[in-house]
Amino acid sequence: MTLTATERPMEEHVTDGDLLSAVADGSTAALESLYRRHASWLTVRLSRRCADPAIVDEVLQDTFVAVWKSAGRYTGQGEPAAWIWGIAIRRLVDAFRRTPPAAYPLYDHVTDLNLIESAEDRVLLGVEHGDLAGALGRLSPELRAVVQATVLDGLTTREAGRLLGVPAGTVKTRMMRARAALRKELAR
Amino acid sequence: MNEEPMSTEWHLDAELAGRYAQGGVSTVLASSVEQHLIRCAACRALLTPTVPAARLDAVWAEVLETVETPRATLLERLLRGVRVDEGTARLVAATPSLRGAWILGVVVVLTLAVLTAHADGNGIALFLALAPVLPMAGVAFAFGPAADPTHEIAAAAPYSSLHLLAVRTVVVVASTLVPIGLAAPFLPGNAWLSVAWLLPALALTVTMLALATRVAPHLAAIGLSALWLAVVIPGLAHSRNALLASELPVQLASLAALTVSAGALLVQRHDLPELFRRTA
Numbered sequence: 001m002t003l004t005a006t007e008r009p010m011e012e013h014v015t016d017g018d019l020l021s022a023v024a025d026g027s028t029a030a031l032e033s034l035y036r037r038h039a040s041w042l043t044v045r046l047s048r049r050c051a052d053p054a055i056v057d058e059v060l061q062d063t064f065v066a067v068w069k070s071a072g073r074y075t076g077q078g079e080p081a082a083w084i085w086g087i088a089i090r091r092l093v094d095a096f097r098r099t100p101p102a103a104y105p106l107y108d109h110v111t112d113l114n115l116i117e118s119a120e121d122r123v124l125l126g127v128e129h130g131d132l133a134g135a136l137g138r139l140s141p142e143l144r145a146v147v148q149a150t151v152l153d154g155l156t157t158r159e160a161g162r163l164l165g166v167p168a169g170t171v172k173t174r175m176m177r178a179r180a181a182l183r184k185e186l187a188r
Numbered sequence: 189m190n191e192e193p194m195s196t197e198w199h200l201d202a203e204l205a206g207r208y209a210q211g212g213v214s215t216v217l218a219s220s221v222e223q224h225l226i227r228c229a230a231c232r233a234l235l236t237p238t239v240p241a242a243r244l245d246a247v248w249a250e251v252l253e254t255v256e257t258p259r260a261t262l263l264e265r266l267l268r269g270v271r272v273d274e275g276t277a278r279l280v281a282a283t284p285s286l287r288g289a290w291i292l293g294v295v296v297v298l299t300l301a302v303l304t305a306h307a308d309g310n311g312i313a314l315f316l317a318l319a320p321v322l323p324m325a326g327v328a329f330a331f332g333p334a335a336d337p338t339h340e341i342a343a344a345a346p347y348s349s350l351h352l353l354a355v356r357t358v359v360v361v362a363s364t365l366v367p368i369g370l371a372a373p374f375l376p377g378n379a380w381l382s383v384a385w386l387l388p389a390l391a392l393t394v395t396m397l398a399l400a401t402r403v404a405p406h407l408a409a410i411g412l413s414a415l416w417l418a419v420v421i422p423g424l425a426h427s428r429n430a431l432l433a434s435e436l437p438v439q440l441a442s443l444a445a446l447t448v449s450a451g452a453l454l455v456q457r458h459d460l461p462e463l464f465r466r467t468a
Contacts, residue, residue: 016229028255035251039244040236041225044209048218057247064251082226136216144215152219 016080023071035064038081042088049153049163050092059095063088089153093162135185143178146171198224200231209238294322294364298371315371317420320388321413323364324396327357328409361393384439391442391449392416398449 016037022030039060046056066087074083136144149160150171157175161168200208200221207213208221225232267277297318368385392412399408419438 028252031251031255032248035244035248037229038232039247040239041232043239043244044235045222045225048211053243057243061247061250061254064248065254068251068255079226081229081232085226137214148215148219152222 017074017076020067020071020074020080020083023068024074028068031064031068034067034084038084039064041081042085045085046088046092049089050095055092055095055099059088059091062091062095066091086154089155089163090159093155093159096165097162135182138185139178139181143174143181146174147178150175199228200224200234202234205231205234206238209235294326294367297322298367302371302374316385317417319368319372319385320392321416322368323361323389324392324412325409326360326364327393328396328400328405357393357397361390365389387439387442387446388416391446394453395445395449398452401453 014033016034019030019034019037023034042063043056043060046059047053050056050059063084067084070087074080136147139147145164146160149155149163150157153160155163157171158168161171164171166174198220204213204221208218213221221231225235264277298315302315365386368389372385396405396408396412399412402408403411
């Protein structure tokens with residue numbers, strides 16, 4: 001790989017999709033632009049799922065190395081940000097497989113219980129009526145973590161299990177219990 | 189999936205972005221924020237100030253280093269897998285004799301020798317004449333500026349020359365012995381042939397290394413090959429004994445040469461850096 005020192009990060013108006021195409025063609029400048037755009041929010045979002053900053057940094061690094069290697073596989077369908085997050089969350093699962101989470105406060109940074117409800121909250125779980133925010137908030141942290149990992153992060157049962165440090169079967173039972181609890185709450 | 193966000197008017201403000209980054213919002217709100225961030229570059233940008241630039245720069249430096257480093261070769265990754273340290277693994281993997289062309293050459297020569305052996309009794313002689321020379325040639329070409337693009341690095345590497353020499357020699361000899369060992373059982377006749385070439389091979393290799401403290405490795409290898417063939421071929425022609433290399437005098441002479449050379453190598457180990465400085 002030969003690179004001139006004068007290669008600069010790309011302009012603002014270039015889309016993430018364009019950047020991914022350029023990365024697929026081997027441009028490290030495009031990779032850097034992509035990194036500058038996405039590293040911050042990825043770091044924040046990963047930090048909500050892993051309390052150890054060293055692991056978050058490692059996952060962020062792995063993520064962009066993976067973007068570099070597999071940018072050609074981005075089909076142009078869907079948000080590039082969602083595609084990158086899909087890589088990042090799986091890299092986090094891999095990191096937890098190498099170093100099982102001992103006592104990470106996973107998915108449980110809740111310090112503010114004044115739940116704010118938005119239209120999106122309702123849409124997320126396909127629930128049109130009822131106090132979804134309150135219902136989710138009243139779930140036990142274990143059940144809430146399972147809902148978040150599977151429904152919101154789109155992980156498979158097995159991946160969610162690795163992320164949360166529990167067997168896949170436990171994820172399934174907790175998800176069933178969470179669904180039942182939400183249905184009951186929202187039916188009231 | 190380029191449709192408009194579900195609630196177009198809903199965006200983060202700096203205060204919410206800050207609280208989200210601090211982990212100070214509930215799971216449900218955080219989930220809304222996260223779903224929105226996927227689609228809204230402007231709100232993603234709000235999070236930029238929440239992560240120290242130095243932290244992101246440090247990770248970026250690592251990313252850049254990784255993507256710009258040539259991919260480790262299969263051999264290097266195998267060595268790393270068995271806990272060889274990174275520097276040694278790279279030096280070994282860069283050993284010229286380990287390149288595919290060399291291995292391929294060894295395989296072709298041996299295949300021809302085995303095929304000839306089945307066609308004609310003298311083929312065994314060809315095998316036994318070549319088999320001991322190949323590991324030595326491999327080791328000889330593992331060193332020296334003519335053959336090795338990492339010569340400068342190797343000469344300056346913070347390894348004792350003996351360490352590097354030992355590591356490379358073992359790997360090269362092993363990589364050559366394996367194809368030879370695989371070829372040997374396909375020879376017609378005496379099973380003893382399968383191992384007869386081992387002792388001469390080791391003797392030639394170690395003698396070459398001992399000589400390499402005085403002359404360029406490839407010259408030592410050429411000289412020893414000539415000597416070996418000069419002994420073996422006339423002997424074959426004279427006695428029509430295809431098993432000459434397996435005969436006791438040859439084996440004993442090999443053992444003697446191995447012992448003397450290994451001793452000489454140990455005595456001269458402080459001169460080993462010379463091995464890396466020889467000009468071809």
